[in-house]
Amino acid sequence: MGQANKDTDDWFSGKAAIVTGGSRGIGRAVAGELAVRGASVVLNGRDQAVLDLAVQELRDAGGSAIGVQGDFLDPEFPDRVVGACQEEFGRIDFLVNNAAASSHSGRVLDCGPDAFRDTILANSWPAVAITQAAAAAGLAEGSAIVNISSAGARRVHELAGVYTAGKLALESLTFTLSRELGPRGVTVNAIEPGIIRTDMAGTIWNGERGAAETRLVPMQRLGLPADIASAVLYLLGPHARWVNGTMLRVDGGRFHVGGESAHMIGVFE
Numbered sequence: 001m002g003q004a005n006k007d008t009d010d011w012f013s014g015k016a017a018i019v020t021g022g023s024r025g026i027g028r029a030v031a032g033e034l035a036v037r038g039a040s041v042v043l044n045g046r047d048q049a050v051l052d053l054a055v056q057e058l059r060d061a062g063g064s065a066i067g068v069q070g071d072f073l074d075p076e077f078p079d080r081v082v083g084a085c086q087e088e089f090g091r092i093d094f095l096v097n098n099a100a101a102s103s104h105s106g107r108v109l110d111c112g113p114d115a116f117r118d119t120i121l122a123n124s125w126p127a128v129a130i131t132q133a134a135a136a137a138g139l140a141e142g143s144a145i146v147n148i149s150s151a152g153a154r155r156v157h158e159l160a161g162v163y164t165a166g167k168l169a170l171e172s173l174t175f176t177l178s179r180e181l182g183p184r185g186v187t188v189n190a191i192e193p194g195i196i197r198t199d200m201a202g203t204i205w206n207g208e209r210g211a212a213e214t215r216l217v218p219m220q221r222l223g224l225p226a227d228i229a230s231a232v233l234y235l236l237g238p239h240a241r242w243v244n245g246t247m248l249r250v251d252g253g254r255f256h257v258g259g260e261s262a263h264m265i266g267v268f269e
């Protein structure tokens with residue numbers, strides 16, 4: 001094992017992490033990487049059976065994990081998740097604000113007020129609410145927060161313009177929270193994933209559409225949850241302690257600034 005890997009493993013061992021939406025997809029991969037390095041993990045999701053399975057898999061692999069079933073749009077949810085982490089593990093070191101959703105698919109011109117509000121809120125408020133609750137409960141010195149944005153956040157998106165606006169709000173909040181929490185030794189960063197093979201993005205990576213998207217990625221493949229989990233671990237880990245208020249794009253080079261493919265094909269059609 002190299003020194004950098006050993007430092008990383010030592011860093012996570014004995015600490016506690018909350019991964020929202022950790023029951024599936026990117027969040028599940030992040031939870032797995034944390035648990036295997038000795039961090040205790042609190043996962044959440046709405047589907048109890050899927051959540052139970054994820055927790056059991058982590059425990060079967062020797063990890064320490066609990067699940068807190070619930071919907072992040074429930075105003076009591078952040079306190080419940082943070083309280084469970086404190087109660088079970090006695091500390092909170094890492095937050096990965098990953099769960100998100102979109103209630104609108106289509107043009108911004110056609111989005112009604114309810115879908116607009118729900119989508120912007122779902123992509124920004126849960127991260128803020130969990131961060132507030134964790135900060136009040138006492139984030140340990142050296143804690144780190146990673147918000148999962150999207151590579152689409154700063155791009156024109158034909159069919160998910162409201163979702164990407166919610167992600168851009170999340171990025172703005174990431175900047176401000178990095179300023180507010182920095183003096184406490186807590187970093188706050190965001191990751192902008194490209195297209196990742198999860199349930200959420202199934203319509204993009206399947207079939208002809210997936211083949212077309214793959215050709216636009218310089219690395220000639222779409223992303224896997226593990227690609228994002230590696231980047232999350234870096235931002236939470238010992239080698240990123242002076243990385244703060246940063247957006248890290250992880251997309252195989254697909255959306256490089258000024259690149260020919262800076263305009264996304266629709267996601268939620």
Ligand SMILES: NC(=O)c1ccc[n+]([C@@H]2O[C@H](COP(=O)([O-])OP(=O)(O)OC[C@H]3O[C@@H](n4cnc5c(N)ncnc54)[C@H](OP(=O)(O)O)[C@@H]3O)[C@@H](O)[C@H]2O)c1
Pocket residue numbers: 020021022023024025026027044045046047048050070071072073098099100101148149150151192193194195196197198199200201
């Ligand atoms: N996949 C991509 O291509 C891609 C690209 C850019 C950004 N992202 C971002 O990456 C993050 C994870 O996406 P993913 O692709 O891993 O999604 P996913 O596979 O659909 O998983 C979403 C996770 O969030 C949970 N969740 C969803 N809505 C919830 C709610 N209202 N309350 C509580 N938990 C909820 C889900 O569990 P339940 O359904 O059981 O609640 C699940 O654990 C999101 O922020 C997404 O915007 C994804």
